[in-house]
Amino acid sequence: QVQLMESGGGLVQAGGSLRLSCAASRGFISRYPMNWYRQAPGKQRESVASISSDGSTYYRDSVQGRFTISRDNAKNTVYLQMNNLKPEDTAVYYCKLSVLNIWGQGTQVTVSS
Numbered sequence: 618q619v620q621l622m623e624s625g626g627g628l629v630q631a632g633g634s635l636r637l638s639c640a641a642s643r644g645f646i647s648r649y650p651m652n653w654y655r656q657a658p659g660k661q662r663e664s665v666a667s668i669s670s671d672g673s674t675y676y677r678d679s680v681q682g683r684f685t686i687s688r689d690n691a692k693n694t695v696y697l698q699m700n701n702l703k704p705e706d707t708a709v710y711y712c713k714l715s716v717l718n719i720w721g722q723g724t725q726v727t728v729s730s
Contacts, residue, residue, distance in 0.1 A: 618719075619641055619642055619643045619646075619714060619717060619719055620641070620642040620719075620721075621639055621640070621641055621642075621712050621713075621714060621719060621720065621721035621722075622639070622640050622642070622721055622722070623637060623638065623639050623710065623711065623712055623721040623722065623723060623724040624637070624638050624640070624724060625637040625638050625724060626709075626710060626724030626725045626726045626727075627725075627726070627727070628727045628728075628729065629702055629726075629727070629728055629729070630728070630729050631702060631703055631704055631728055631729065631730050632701055632702065633702050633728070634698070634699060634700045634701075634702065635699050635702065635726060636696055636697070636698050636699070637653070637696065637697040637699065637710055637712075637724060637726075638694055638695075638696055639651070639653070639694060639695045639696070639697075639712030639721055640692070640693060640694045641693040641694070641695075641714070642693075643693070644693045646688070646690070646693055646695065646714060647670065647688070647690035647693075648670055649670060649714060649715070649716045650667055650668065650669045650670060650715060650716070651667065651668055651686075651688060651695040651712060651713070651714060651715075652664060652665075652666070652667040652712065652713040652714075652715055653665040653666045653667070653686060653695075653697045653710060653711070653712055653713075654710070654711045654712075654713055655706075655708035655709065655710045655711070655726075656708055656709050656711070656723075657705075657707060657708040657709075660708075662711070663677065664677060665677055665680055665684065665697070665710070666680065666684055666686040666697060667686065668686045668687065668688055668695065672688070674686050679705075680699075680706075683699065683700050683701045683702075684697060684698065684699050684700070685697070685698040685700075686698075695712060697710070699726070702726075702728045703728060704728045704729065704730045705728075706726060706728050707726060707727050707728050708725075708726060709723040709724065709725050709726075710723060710724050710725075710726055711723045711724075
């Protein structure tokens with residue numbers, strides 16, 4: 618069973634940056650699309666960004682131009698670089714291997730105004 622482990626969350630002021638990492642326990646994530654989701658208190662989980670096996674990317678409108686998803690297949694890791702963070706980005710961020718419906722445990726991102 619593949620396990621995903623997120624890291625890199627924390628508390629940052631508005632306008633700051635964080636880089637989230639999602640490391641896979643087994644080395645085949647390069648074959649599949651990977652996704653980042655987030656869930657704010659009292660809200661539904663929402664898709665933030667995704668990256669396909671060929672490197673093409675998708676972003677939700679509210680993070681377009683501020684967030685960058687990337688992958689390092691040699692390290693079995695997917696990243697989410699988050700710049701110019703806003704208080705509304707505050708949420709628990711999860712990575713997901715959709716093809717197997719496997720989620721990580723999440724990492725908290727808190728952006729103070």
